[in-house]
Amino acid sequence: MHDNKDISFKKLVDAIHQQAQAALDDPYVFKRPIKNVAVIGAGAHGLCSARHLKEVGMHVKVFERNSSVGGLWKYSATPPLKPKVPTDCITSEYDNLDKYFLKDPKNFAFPDFPFSEGTPAFTTHENVLAYFERYTDTFRLLPLIEFDTSVDQVIKAAEGSWELALSEYKRYPNGFIRETKWRERFDAVVAALGMHQVPFIPDLKSLAEYNKLWPKKVMHSKQVSGVDIARSLEGFAKSITISIKGPFVSLNPIDNVLRQLIPKDAAIKPVIASFSNPDRKVDSSITFEDGSVMKEVDQVIFCTGYSLSLGYMKQLVIKDNQQSTKEGLSYADVPEGHVVLGPKSPLNVYHDTFCFVSMPRFFSLSPYFDIQAKTIARVWSNNMHIPSREKNASN
Numbered sequence: 299m300h301d302n303k304d305i306s307f308k309k310l311v312d313a314i315h316q317q318a319q320a321a322l323d324d325p326y327v328f329k330r331p332i333k334n335v336a337v338i339g340a341g342a343h344g345l346c347s348a349r350h351l352k353e354v355g356m357h358v359k360v361f362e363r364n365s366s367v368g369g370l371w372k373y374s375a376t377p378p379l380k381p382k383v384p385t386d387c388i389t390s391e392y393d394n395l396d397k398y399f400l401k402d403p404k405n406f407a408f409p410d411f412p413f414s415e416g417t418p419a420f421t422t423h424e425n426v427l428a429y430f431e432r433y434t435d436t437f438r439l440l441p442l443i444e445f446d447t448s449v450d451q452v453i454k455a456a457e458g459s460w461e462l463a464l465s466e467y468k469r470y471p472n473g474f475i476r477e478t479k480w481r482e483r484f485d486a487v488v489a490a491l492g493m494h495q496v497p498f499i500p501d502l503k504s505l506a507e508y509n510k511l512w513p514k515k516v517m518h519s520k521q522v523s524g525v526d527i528a529r530s531l532e533g534f535a536k537s538i539t540i541s542i543k544g545p546f547v548s549l550n551p552i553d554n555v556l557r558q559l560i561p562k563d564a565a566i567k568p569v570i571a572s573f574s575n576p577d578r579k580v581d582s583s584i585t586f587e588d589g590s591v592m593k594e595v596d597q598v599i600f601c602t603g604y605s606l607s608l609g610y611m612k613q614l615v616i617k618d619n620q621q622s623t624k625e626g627l628s629y630a631d632v633p634e635g636h637v638v639l640g641p642k643s644p645l646n647v648y649h650d651t652f653c654f655v656s657m658p659r660f661f662s663l664s665p666y667f668d669i670q671a672k673t674i675a676r677v678w679s680n681n682m683h684i685p686s687r688e689k690n691a692s693n
């Protein structure tokens with residue numbers, strides 16, 4: 299792995315050229331042609347993956363556990379189920395990035411599919427959802443999607459194919475829900491389940507006890523960011539207190555742009571030391587790391603990101619507690635094709651026919667989603683090459 303400090307733009311370009319040349323000299327050869335592909339999830343990533351795979355002639359099926367496309371952009375006024383307090387899973391932080399990235403909808407659009415004429419800056423989630431619905435219609439993706447169908451397990455099957463354990467939940471007008479379970483085989487799988495589906499609440503001192511005594515006081519923001527919540531509470535809440543990890547002026551410039559939008563009269567506090575008073579009595583007060591205490595808290599809203607749940611890949615996941623050393627397992631210790639759940643989380647998922655499509659931590663732009671989807675479609679249809687495993691390892 300490279301040391302971040304060593305990566306200059308030129309070095310990055312050189313490394314990419316080297317990889318491209320290696321792919322031409324000694325291309326990876328798939329053991330058999332890829333024809334049937336399953337895509338899990340019909341959010342932004344799943345939709346554009348389905349489109350590009352279909353366009354290179356693959357037979358594509360998309361499984362979506364909800365009844366509509368759009369993933370996270372399909373807002374529901376029904377509050378999501380409260381997560382376990384605290385949550386015991388690895389996290390993906392996305393606690394303060396929000397719709398300000400939509401300042402110019404051009405940045406958010408797929409390269410060949412602009413937002414409708416006149417879409418305003420800082421647009422609404424309804425407009426974003428309408429955009430993905432129009433995308434689905436335009437590229438005729440609806441017939442590919444099986445709604446109300448959850449992928450429960452992805453199982454490695456014979457000859458490198460994949461078996462999906464599926465459940466369909468059919469709702470009847472009289473309120474009955476019928477569950478049907480079955481299995482299907484595919485040559486390849488695209489995992490587009492999203493990183494922001496399962497809310498995460500950290501393990502803070504006395505929080506479990508506090509939550510037991512006042513369960514209604516503790517919630518997760520889930521569909522809304524911390525900055526948005528603080529802004530919408532302005533003028534309604536008697537006082538707003540925001541607990542922030544690290545200095546207010548962050549090393550991350552995106553944090554700083556967003557933090558400028560926090561209401562001026564919100565009190566900024568450091569990390570919460572405990573959900574108790576300084577004498578450790580759980581009496582509904584909160585003590586911060588600087589020793590200050592907040593009494594009479596009406597509501598605690600965790601805007602602390604999401605859990606990365608890999609439950610659907612149980613067969614391939616090694617549990618955190620199997621890590622024997624303090625440093626955790628090294629990459630080489632992880633059996634091929636496995637994932638380790640834990641703070642160090644090494645991956646060794648070298649499956650040529652299984653792919654995660656997702657967003658990097660600090661930005662989320664649809665052109666990037668599109669490039670991932672196009673690359674997978676081209677590589678799996680042999681219109682683009684990756685280096686052989688040997689070449690890849692030697693690089």
Ligand SMILES: Cc1cc2nc3c(=O)[nH]c(=O)nc-3n(C[C@H](O)[C@H](O)[C@H](O)COP(=O)(O)OP(=O)(O)OC[C@H]3O[C@@H](n4cnc5c(N)ncnc54)[C@H](O)[C@@H]3O)c2cc1C
Nearest residue numbers: 339341342343362363369370396397448449491492494662
């Ligand atoms: C509060 C918040 C604000 C955001 N604001 C912005 C923004 O302003 N701009 C921006 O660019 N991005 C923003 N994002 C990032 C957003 O996640 C991406 O824009 C994009 O929606 C990610 O798409 P996705 O397809 O990866 O995931 P999702 O939209 O989460 O879609 C995943 C889909 O997979 C389905 N699924 C999950 N598990 C299963 C299963 N087992 N079986 C079947 N289906 C399954 C889900 O039902 C869902 O439909 C925001 C995220 C959050 C949380």
